[in-house]
Amino acid sequence: MKTIVLMGNPNVGKSGVFSRLTGTRVIISNYPGTTVDVSRGVTRLLDREVEVIDAPGTYSLSPTCPVEEVAAGILDDADIVINVVDSTNLE
Numbered sequence: 001m002k003t004i005v006l007m008g009n010p011n012v013g014k015s016g017v018f019s020r021l022t023g024t025r026v027i028i029s030n031y032p033g034t035t036v037d038v039s040r041g042v043t044r045l046l047d048r049e050v051e052v053i054d055a056p057g058t059y060s061l062s063p064t065c066p067v068e069e070v071a072a073g074i075l076d077d078a079d080i081v082i083n084v085v086d087s088t089n090l091e
Contacts, residue, residue, distance in 0.1 A: 013086065
């Protein structure tokens with residue numbers, strides 16, 4: 001099964017995208033640090049099941065704390081990485 005990882009900064013909507021794709025209910029809030037563990041779910045894409053992973057938010061792929069280590073470590077297992085961004089806060 002292919003694996004899609006949702007990556008991005010904290011509080012950009014990764015868990016909301018994850019919930020919509022998988023139908024899995026996860027805690028969603030309007031402040032950073034809500035997702036500190038990895039959530040996994042399954043969705044269908046082009047008539048195939050794919051695993052979707054909701055990674056903790058991170059500002060860097062060079063970890064400076066345990067949560068960022070988890071996020072960076074997930075990339076090794078990904079077939080596809082989707083960078084979720086807040087389009088109202090682009091620089």
